[in-house]
Amino acid sequence: GENVEQHPSTLSVQEGDSAVIKCTYSDSASNYFPWYKQELGKGPQLIIDIRSNVGEKKDQRIAVTLNKTAKHFSLHITETQPEDSAVYFCAASRGSSGSARQLTFGSGTQLTVLP
Amino acid sequence: GAVVSQHPSRVICKSGTSVKIECRSLDFQATTMFWYRQFPKKSLMLMATSNEGSKATYEQGVEKDKFLINHASLTLSTLTVTSAHPEDSSFYICSARDPSRGFFNTGELFFGEGSRLTVL
Numbered sequence: 001g002e003n004v005e006q007h008p009s010t011l012s013v014q015e016g017d018s019a020v021i022k023c024t025y026s027d028s029a030s031n032y033f034p035w036y037k038q039e040l041g042k043g044p045q046l047i048i049d050i051r052s053n054v055g056e057k058k059d060q061r062i063a064v065t066l067n068k069t070a071k072h073f074s075l076h077i078t079e080t081q082p083e084d085s086a087v088y089f090c091a092a093s094r095g096s097s098g099s100a101r102q103l104t105f106g107s108g109t110q111l112t113v114l115p
Numbered sequence: 116g117a118v119v120s121q122h123p124s125r126v127i128c129k130s131g132t133s134v135k136i137e138c139r140s141l142d143f144q145a146t147t148m149f150w151y152r153q154f155p156k157k158s159l160m161l162m163a164t165s166n167e168g169s170k171a172t173y174e175q176g177v178e179k180d181k182f183l184i185n186h187a188s189l190t191l192s193t194l195t196v197t198s199a200h201p202e203d204s205s206f207y208i209c210s211a212r213d214p215s216r217g218f219f220n221t222g223e224l225f226f227g228e229g230s231r232l233t234v235l
Contacts, residue, residue, distance in 0.1 A: 034224070036226070041231070042228050042229060043226035043227050043229045044208070044226045046224070046225070046226075089159070102149070102164065108156075108157070108158050
């Protein structure tokens with residue numbers, strides 16, 4: 001099955017700096033890579049995702065890159081703000097039309113943005 | 116946007132009792148829902164896949180008789196923790212797929228807010 005590794009487990013940055021979280025996956029057939037933000041006591045919220053047919057996607061201060069050859073993908077947050085502080089999870093899945101896509105999650109990264 | 120609602124958000128029960136957690140998709144129909152368990156400062160562990168109108172598919176190591184899943188309608192799945200014990204205390208999260216959105220029409224996945232179960 002799929003195995004997703006995520007690093008670092010904790011990350012502290014100064015407000016305004018950039019944060020980068022990296023994940024690797026094992027199943028070369030995985031084709032969908034979402035990132036979730038989980039605030040304390042709440043469920044995960046999708047913040048950005050990328051499909052295997054693109055190498056990079058950006059949404060305002062958040063960007064994700066994917067290297068299929070190396071089987072790793074990364075989340076980049078620029079101009080960090082205190083409200084970015086949360087646990088971030090990467091995930092990977094494979095599937096095609098009609099299949100019930102299951103996600104394999106990374107272990108999570110606790111991001112703390114220091115004011 | 117799509118919303119998935121869980122109820123209750125917090126529940127405390129005595130050891131030996133059963134607890135039911137509901138997961139509802141509020142503005143879309145979900146043929147598939149997923150149930151996860153999350154320990155403090157840990158990742159989400161998939162427990163089972165809930166399929167509308169059929170039996171749930173459980174992950175290896177998850178007791179079917181302990182964690183009963185029912186997906187009776189296209190908008191509701193329930194997880195019942197039977198004969199709860201303190202070790203069942205955890206954060207349970209459901210997710211549901213909106214089949215109208217997402218890659219290859221398999222649907223974007225939305226998560227509920229989670230249910231904190233404490234068994235005394």
